[in-house]
Each structure stands twice: as structure tokens, then as C-alpha cells.
Amino acid sequence: MIRLERRPQPSRLWSYLTPVIAVIVTMIAGGLLFAALGKNPVEAIRTIFWNPLFGEFAFYYRPQLLVKAAPLVLIAIGLSLGFRAGIWNIGAEGQYIVGALCGAGVGLAFHPTESVLIFPLMVIAGGLGGWAWAMIPGLLKVRFGTNEILVSLMLVYVAEQLLASMALGLMKNPEGHGFPGSRNLSDYASATSWIDQDIGLHWGMAAAFIAVILAYVLLNRHILGFNIRLSGEAPRAAKFSGVAPARLILFCLGTSGALAGLAGMFEVAGPSGQVSIDFNVGYGFTAIIVAFLGRLHPVGILLAGLLMALTYIGGEMAQSNLGLPAAAIQVFQGMLLFFLLALDVLTHFRIRLSARRTA
Amino acid sequence: MTGTLLRIEGLTKAYPGVVANDDVSFDIAEKEIHALLGENGAGKSTLVKMIYGLVKPDSGTMTWRAEPFTPADPRAARAAGVGMVFQHFSLFNALNVAENVALGMENPPPMRDLAARIRDVSETYGLPLDPFRTVGDLSAGERQRVEIIRCLLQDPKLLIMDEPTSVLTPQEVEILFETLRKLRAEGTSILYISHKLEEIRALCDAATILRLGKNVGTCVPSDTTARDMAEMMVGGTLQTPTRTARDDGDVVLDVTGLSLKPANPFGTTLKNLHFTVRAGEILGLGGVAGNGQDELLAALSGEALTEKNAIKVRGESIGHLGPNARRARGILAAPEERLGHAAAPDMDLSENALLTGAIRKSLTSRGFVNWPAARDFADEIISAFDVRTPGHHVAARALSGGNLQKFVIGREILQDPDVLVVNQPTWGVDASAAADIRQALLDLAARGTAILCISQDLDELMEISDRFGALNEGRLSDIRPVSELSIEEVGLMMGGAHGMEVAHIHEEEQEAGA
Known part of the structure; x- marks a missing residue:
């Protein structure tokens, strides 16, 4: 009989090992899935995990990896602060859109003036936009006790409508021959987030790295980070310790909103280039997975963001090269999260095998 | 007192890393209030859980009126005549007394009959309780009465009470003791778990003392000083806190x-x-x-x-x-x-x-x-x-x-x-x-x-x-x-x-x- 026995304290070793094991188990289960679909499993796994990094066209895919990972990491870092404190911002996608709109709005307003001040202004506007959008669920929760999960999620759909109206109206390119979408910011030197488009570097990647470092320092060295962790682990103890819940809620929601807004702003001024109806591609939701995959730990999130970006790019390659259905790739990504969460049990419990006793 | 109701011989139960009960033996006589005494973690709870069929012993035997007694689950223990009042009540605040009692029964009678029986039992044993009051409105002492009556309706031969006085005022304790004495007079044995020595001295006929899972002694509480019992329980001399006289401050x-x-x-x-x-x-x-x-x-x-x-x-x-x-x-x-x-x-x-x-x-x-x-x-x-x-x-x-x-x-x-x-x-x-x-x-x-x-x-x-x-x-x-x-x-x-x-x-x- 297999029994689970609670460990006296969570195992540090297993909390590092389980993500690695989860990836391996996902490869095995995914391989079986691909084999059942009549594909060569080894080749499929190699296409997803190996080719983007070390294959023939890796020089093209490696920068792509950072382009995909940067917004995921930036958003997930912000979300992880709230998740650690038990504050569930599910609406990062909306904050991402509003941040992009505010940032792009500033850039478009200055067009075609060239100045080094424009881009910093856009960064501030993008962050503030995301922050303000996240303050709506924050203030409603603090003031009226509403559920931040529902409010932030529903505001995503509001933001999408706002995006559509901007792309079709206010921000539409006057020289765009009537097509929806704004001017292309990546062609506007003062407003683009690209550092070097040829090698695929943009400021969002720098921001993601800075966010990882700051979040690490905050959580491990600062009393505010301690209060965040304390509130998540023992809310009553946090109150006893002197943490003001309302202030913490506003801080966590505000920070995650601002980071999501920044991610949107860097995206709209770089890889995406313009405000268009289908500008958002679900980074705000995928970042939730990234945050948990990375154990809500800044360094873990960095690695998880890169891994997630890898499965996206590798998955696209597998679709086009091997003809795997898109659904199979999505199942594969889902399995990754599933196995990670399932194996989590090993950090808190140990498995004992024992013969069934008879009295 | 006549004969032995429950004989416990060599009961042992080990959990990973700790032996909760190590070769524990004692007898509970018919019509006896038997105290089980020990500090937190001495193994009292594990022992009574074994008697009540919640936990199976690793080794050792129990004998119920000369018959082997191995309850597979609490239902079997109840059928044999064991009732238990837990330290933490398992009652639904939103339901009334009779409904709560009915929830614990295998085949509850119609509510009107049940209410009559509850009244009956509560009057017989001096436990005043209105079957139609909502449990949420009752005091801790009254809630305990609900639990006791729930047990008494099954007409138990052995009633196990786990730290029953921890939620009671001294006056309520006195009422409870009267009830327990009355039960004893009518032929029910009681296994009374506590670490409050004066209560045990006032109420119990015999006491078994557990320390770190072992039976370290039995005594007749009325003949033993509280200090002696405490020292058996702790396994050493007990430091009484000392205070120094001082003046009134601001x-x-x-x-x-x-x-x-x-x-x-x-x-x-x-x-x-x-x-x-x-x-x-x-x-x-x-x-x-x-x-x-x-x-x-x-x-x-x-x-x-x-x-x-x-x-x-x-x-x-x-x-x-x-x-x-x-x-x-x-x-x-x-x-x-x-x-x-x-x-x-x-x-x-x-x-x-x-x-x-x-x-x-x-x-x-x-x-x-x-x-x-x-x-x-x-x-x-x-x-x-x-x-x-x-x-x-x-x-x-x-x-x-x-x-x-x-x-x-x-x-x-x-x-x-x-x-x-x-x-x-x-x-x-x-x-x-x-x-x-x-x-x-x-x-x-x-x-x-x-x-x-x-x-x-x-x-x-x-x-x-x-x-x-x-x-x-x-x-x-x-x-x-x-x-x-x-x-x-x-x-x-x-x-x-x-x-x-x-x-x-x-x-x-x-x-x-x-």
C-alpha cells in the first residue's frame, strides 16, 4: 500500500527537483502522445526542445525565444508577488493591453517629432496605464470587499473592447488607407523599444531582467517582501505582525499591473509594432502558468518563461515541420503544468510503501 | 463493583518516529469511573481511539466481558456498548438539538419520538436541555450535554469522556459530576480522560497514569495527593513557580x-x-x-x-x-x-x-x-x-x-x-x-x-x-x-x-x- 506522509517541513531538495522531473515526465508522456498520433516521438521532442536552441536555424530562433520570454517573465514576476500574498490578479492581459495603449498613445501623440525623451515618457505612461487598470479591482476590493479575481478578469474584456475601439478609431493610422491599426512604432526611431531589431534585442528584455533582480531583492531582503510572504502563508500572523492588508493589496495589484502594462508597452513599440485589434495574444494568461511553473520564485520564473517560450517556438516548428496538430501542442503544454503541480506533492509529503496491516 | 468490563493487555501502537502506546495494560471494572491521566502527548488519545475503533493496535488484546474485543470501526464499538464524548464537539450550529442527535444515529426515530426520548434522558440524568433549541445558541456546557445525551441514547456500558471539563465553569463541572455519578450508580463505567488532578481526586475510583506511551502506575485517586500524581505524570519532581514580593508600581x-x-x-x-x-x-x-x-x-x-x-x-x-x-x-x-x-x-x-x-x-x-x-x-x-x-x-x-x-x-x-x-x-x-x-x-x-x-x-x-x-x-x-x-x-x-x-x-x- 502506498501512503503519503507529511514532511515536518517542506523539502528544499524536492522543491528544486520537481520542475526538472516534471519536464522529463512531460517529455515521456508527450512522446507517447505523439507516437499515438503516428509521429516519431524522439523527433517530435527534439523539434520542440532541441532544434530552436541548437538546430540548423537556431540563430533565428534564439532571439525569438527572448522576444517571447520577455513579456511572460515581466508579467509573471508582477503576478508572483500578489500570488505569494494570496492576492489573485487574473487580469494581467487587460493591464497589458491598457499599458500598451497608454504607451503607444504617448508615442503616437508625438509623431513625427524625434526626441530622446519620448521613449522614457512612453515607458512611464505604459506602467501607469497598467497600474491604473489594476487599481480598479484593487480599490474595489479594499473599499467594498469585491473579489479581485472576478473584477480583474472581467476588466480584460473591457480592455479588449477599448483596444478594438482605439485600433479602429482614435489611434488608427491616418496614412493607413483605411485599414485598422495604428502607425508602426517600430519604424519610429524615438518611440521604438527595439535596441537592435536585427539581433532581436529590445528594452523589454532588459526590463524583465531588472524585474527579476528587484523582485529577488524585495522578497529576500526587504521587510515588504517578508510581509508579502507572511500574508500568503499565515494571514492572521501577518495581521498580528502589523501588516496592513489594504496597503498590501494595493501594492501587489499595482505592481503586477504596472509590470504587465510595461510588458504591453514594450511589445506594442517593438515586436508587435502597432496597436491592432488582435494585438494581445494571451501573454497575460500564459504568465499565470509561468509564475506557478517558476514556483513564484524570481529566478524560477525567469527559467520557466524561457521554457514556456521554447515550447511555443518548438511547438510551432513541430506544427509546420512535422504536421502535428496545434491541439497536440497545447495538450503538451498543459501536461507540463499538470505534472509540475502533481509532483508538488513530493515537496510536502514523502511516499512510504508499506504492507497493509491487519489488527 | 463487580468484575471487569474491559481488560486491556499489552496494547502497543507505533507511529513513524514515535511509540504512542507501549505495552499498556489496565482493567476497567463494571460501575467504575476510571481516570486516564497524562500530559499532552502521553498517548491518552491514541489509547481511547483504539478502544473506540478509530485506530487499530499493532499488538496487544482487549477483552470485553471475557470476550475478545476488536472493534473494526466506531460503529462496531458503539454496537458493543462504547460511547465517546469528544473534547471538540461535532455539532452543526444551524440545526437544533434533536436534529443533531438524529444525525449521529443509524436509524433515527421520528423527530417527535426522538425529542421525547431526549427530554426523558435529560431529565433522568439532570441534564436540562430543550430538544428544539438551535445548537448555535447554546453555551459550551449545553453543547456538551447534547454530546452526552447523544451517547446515552445508545445505552452505553462504557462512556469515554475526553477532557470534558475544559470548557466548563466550576458550577457546570459540579453538575456534570453529579450526572456521571448517577450513571455509575446505574451500571455504566466511565473512562475519564483529564490532566486536572483535583477533579480526578473528587470523582474517580481508580486512575491509570500514562507517560510517554507507557503505563507508569495505577492508584486510587482519593488516597493519593495531587502532587504525587503530578510527579508520576511528569516523571520527576515538579518545580512550583516561585514569586518574590514586590511593591505596587505605577x-x-x-x-x-x-x-x-x-x-x-x-x-x-x-x-x-x-x-x-x-x-x-x-x-x-x-x-x-x-x-x-x-x-x-x-x-x-x-x-x-x-x-x-x-x-x-x-x-x-x-x-x-x-x-x-x-x-x-x-x-x-x-x-x-x-x-x-x-x-x-x-x-x-x-x-x-x-x-x-x-x-x-x-x-x-x-x-x-x-x-x-x-x-x-x-x-x-x-x-x-x-x-x-x-x-x-x-x-x-x-x-x-x-x-x-x-x-x-x-x-x-x-x-x-x-x-x-x-x-x-x-x-x-x-x-x-x-x-x-x-x-x-x-x-x-x-x-x-x-x-x-x-x-x-x-x-x-x-x-x-x-x-x-x-x-x-x-x-x-x-x-x-x-x-x-x-x-x-x-x-x-x-x-x-x-x-x-x-x-x-x-x-x-x-x-x-x-
Whole structure:
């Protein structure tokens, strides 16, 4: 009989090992899935995990990896602060859109003036936009006790409508021959987030790295980070310790909103280039997975963001090269999260095998 | 007394890392009230769970009236004639008494018949109870009656009672004892689990004492002194806390007209409390659980904010200040619930040291945590209060109750408070740790700290406090010097509604006059 026995304290070793094991188990289960679909499993796994990094066209895919990972990491870092404190911002996608709109709005307003001040202004506007959008669920929760999960999620759909109206109206390119979408910011030197488009570097990647470092320092060295962790682990103890819940809620929601807004702003001024109806591609939701995959730990999130970006790019390659259905790739990504969460049990419990006793 | 009802021979039950019961043998005679005595963790619960069929022994046998007894589950145990009243009630607040009783029955009779039987049993055994009252409105003592009646309806031969008096006032205890004696006279044996020695001496015919899972002795309680039983229980001589005489200091904590609505709907409203605590004095506040103890602690720790002038420390109004501002002014607190309130279970001891020590121990500078200093503070607590743990890296929940309580109390004491508020400082703590904690509180008072000790353990309050008051439904009785009090008076202060009302009116008259 297999029994689970609670460990006296969570195992540090297993909390590092389980993500690695989860990836391996996902490869095995995914391989079986691909084999059942009549594909060569080894080749499929190699296409997803190996080719983007070390294959023939890796020089093209490696920068792509950072382009995909940067917004995921930036958003997930912000979300992880709230998740650690038990504050569930599910609406990062909306904050991402509003941040992009505010940032792009500033850039478009200055067009075609060239100045080094424009881009910093856009960064501030993008962050503030995301922050303000996240303050709506924050203030409603603090003031009226509403559920931040529902409010932030529903505001995503509001933001999408706002995006559509901007792309079709206010921000539409006057020289765009009537097509929806704004001017292309990546062609506007003062407003683009690209550092070097040829090698695929943009400021969002720098921001993601800075966010990882700051979040690490905050959580491990600062009393505010301690209060965040304390509130998540023992809310009553946090109150006893002197943490003001309302202030913490506003801080966590505000920070995650601002980071999501920044991610949107860097995206709209770089890889995406313009405000268009289908500008958002679900980074705000995928970042939730990234945050948990990375154990809500800044360094873990960095690695998880890169891994997630890898499965996206590798998955696209597998679709086009091997003809795997898109659904199979999505199942594969889902399995990754599933196995990670399932194996989590090993950090808190140990498995004992024992013969069934008879009295 | 005739013959043996239940014979227990060599019962052993091991859990990973601990032998809960090691070769325990004893007999429960027919028509006997048998005490099972031991500290927390001595193995009492495991033993009765085996009798009640909740846990299977690894080895050993039980014999029920000369027949082998191996209950596979509680249903089998009940069928054989074992009833059990648990320490924590399993009742639904929203249902009435009869409905709650029906839920525990295999084939409940129609509600009207059941109600009649409940009335019948309750009158026979002196347990007044209306079958149609909602359980949520009942006092702790009345809820216990529901549990007892639920057992009695099955006509048990052996009734197991786990710490039944921990929620009762002295008067309610007397009523319960009458009932138990009556049951014994009618042929029911009772296995009575407790660590309250005087009760056992007053009630029980025989006592079995467990220590660390072993049966360390049996005795006839009425012929044995409480001290001897305590020493068998602890396995050594017991240190009685000593106090040194001291002069009255200045008033440090002054609570005037403290009223507070509870944060949660099942809490108790505090109603116009008045008291003062002087430097070097211990004020003990007794009362049955749920009469405002948690709310009072929250009001004093700063978790709940009150009217500004309701609480003063050295003349400064602090009612409107949060926990950290109060700590800065020297008023510290240690809540009852160790895990999750006083300490974060999954955080290590240095993080838990930071939890309340950040302000007074200057563990942060410009918001950044000085972790080496926090670890030093944790180590200081661990060594000063003899906390048995491998080190400050251990998670709080890995510590035993006594060790974590020593850590929690020690953490506040080492911050050198002017006022210390503790709630249930020795709840669920083994006797030697409890003695250490009481001694530490007395020493702290001797150094000039004003201490407010909220507790449901009357013996503890009588032992360490200078003055005593009782909380009842969020009201505070008159506060009187402990040396003048008898246990009957204490009981009246705790639960006697008339005495309370008189005291209350008296108080208001004084106010009106002032």
C-alpha cells in the first residue's frame, strides 16, 4: 500500500527537483502522445526542445525565444508577488493591453517629432496605464470587499473592447488607407523599444531582467517582501505582525499591473509594432502558468518563461515541420503544468510503501 | 463493583518516529469511573481511539466481558456498548438539538419520538436541555450535554469522556459530576480522560497514569495527593513557580470603556471593559472559551482598532494605533493560537523572530531586513528559553507545542516589554514547559513589567496572578485580589449570570456617579 506522509517541513531538495522531473515526465508522456498520433516521438521532442536552441536555424530562433520570454517573465514576476500574498490578479492581459495603449498613445501623440525623451515618457505612461487598470479591482476590493479575481478578469474584456475601439478609431493610422491599426512604432526611431531589431534585442528584455533582480531583492531582503510572504502563508500572523492588508493589496495589484502594462508597452513599440485589434495574444494568461511553473520564485520564473517560450517556438516548428496538430501542442503544454503541480506533492509529503496491516 | 468490563493487555501502537502506546495494560471494572491521566502527548488519545475503533493496535488484546474485543470501526464499538464524548464537539450550529442527535444515529426515530426520548434522558440524568433549541445558541456546557445525551441514547456500558471539563465553569463541572455519578450508580463505567488532578481526586475510583506511551502506575485517586500524581505524570519532581514580593508600581496599562464589535460574525462583542494593570503586577482574566478572550487580545495587540482613549499605556492613548506602533510604545502580545497567529507555520524560526521583533530589536534598516541580526535574535530566544530545536532554520510547525510556545513567549519577553498581554500561555503545553513559562512570566513581572494573562486554566491564574477578573459574554467582572478569592467565588464570577449583572449594574452606577 502506498501512503503519503507529511514532511515536518517542506523539502528544499524536492522543491528544486520537481520542475526538472516534471519536464522529463512531460517529455515521456508527450512522446507517447505523439507516437499515438503516428509521429516519431524522439523527433517530435527534439523539434520542440532541441532544434530552436541548437538546430540548423537556431540563430533565428534564439532571439525569438527572448522576444517571447520577455513579456511572460515581466508579467509573471508582477503576478508572483500578489500570488505569494494570496492576492489573485487574473487580469494581467487587460493591464497589458491598457499599458500598451497608454504607451503607444504617448508615442503616437508625438509623431513625427524625434526626441530622446519620448521613449522614457512612453515607458512611464505604459506602467501607469497598467497600474491604473489594476487599481480598479484593487480599490474595489479594499473599499467594498469585491473579489479581485472576478473584477480583474472581467476588466480584460473591457480592455479588449477599448483596444478594438482605439485600433479602429482614435489611434488608427491616418496614412493607413483605411485599414485598422495604428502607425508602426517600430519604424519610429524615438518611440521604438527595439535596441537592435536585427539581433532581436529590445528594452523589454532588459526590463524583465531588472524585474527579476528587484523582485529577488524585495522578497529576500526587504521587510515588504517578508510581509508579502507572511500574508500568503499565515494571514492572521501577518495581521498580528502589523501588516496592513489594504496597503498590501494595493501594492501587489499595482505592481503586477504596472509590470504587465510595461510588458504591453514594450511589445506594442517593438515586436508587435502597432496597436491592432488582435494585438494581445494571451501573454497575460500564459504568465499565470509561468509564475506557478517558476514556483513564484524570481529566478524560477525567469527559467520557466524561457521554457514556456521554447515550447511555443518548438511547438510551432513541430506544427509546420512535422504536421502535428496545434491541439497536440497545447495538450503538451498543459501536461507540463499538470505534472509540475502533481509532483508538488513530493515537496510536502514523502511516499512510504508499506504492507497493509491487519489488527 | 463487580468484575471487569474491559481488560486491556499489552496494547502497543507505533507511529513513524514515535511509540504512542507501549505495552499498556489496565482493567476497567463494571460501575467504575476510571481516570486516564497524562500530559499532552502521553498517548491518552491514541489509547481511547483504539478502544473506540478509530485506530487499530499493532499488538496487544482487549477483552470485553471475557470476550475478545476488536472493534473494526466506531460503529462496531458503539454496537458493543462504547460511547465517546469528544473534547471538540461535532455539532452543526444551524440545526437544533434533536436534529443533531438524529444525525449521529443509524436509524433515527421520528423527530417527535426522538425529542421525547431526549427530554426523558435529560431529565433522568439532570441534564436540562430543550430538544428544539438551535445548537448555535447554546453555551459550551449545553453543547456538551447534547454530546452526552447523544451517547446515552445508545445505552452505553462504557462512556469515554475526553477532557470534558475544559470548557466548563466550576458550577457546570459540579453538575456534570453529579450526572456521571448517577450513571455509575446505574451500571455504566466511565473512562475519564483529564490532566486536572483535583477533579480526578473528587470523582474517580481508580486512575491509570500514562507517560510517554507507557503505563507508569495505577492508584486510587482519593488516597493519593495531587502532587504525587503530578510527579508520576511528569516523571520527576515538579518545580512550583516561585514569586518574590514586590511593591505596587505605577499604572502602566489603563483600559477605560473598551467596547469592540468582533471582526467575524461568530465573535463576541466586548462591552465596556475597565481595568488597569500596574508595573510588576500580573492581572489574570479567566472565563470559559469564547467569552471575548480573542477579541480582547486583538484589541490590545492592535489587530483590532478601538476608540483612541479606550487604551492608554503610561498615559498615552493608543487605541487607534496598529500593532507596530504599539510595539514601539512597549505593549507586546502573544496570542493563543501558536500556529498561524503567533507564528507562521511554514516559516523558519529566524523569520518568526522577525515577525514581531522587527521594531524593538531594530532588525530592519530603511526597510531592508538585517537577517544576521534576526538569526541572532532567534538564537537568543532558543538558548534563553531552552527551546529544543536543531536551530533557527527549522520551520515553526516542526516544533512541539511546548517548544513553540516557549519560543513565542520568549520572543516577546526578550523584547523587554512595558506591558505584556498573553492569551492561554500554557495551552496544550507539557507540564514542565508550562512551569517554565509561568516562571518566566513571574520573573518578567518582578522586573517591573505589567502583565495581563488571559487564560481558561483557573489553576494557572490562581498560581501566578495578583488580581483576578473574569470575562463573560464580553463583559468583565469586578477585579479582586486573588488572595481573597475562593473557587466558588471564581465560578460565580465566570459564569453566574446574576453576579455578573449585579457587578455590571454596580459598575454603571459608579460611572454615573463619577
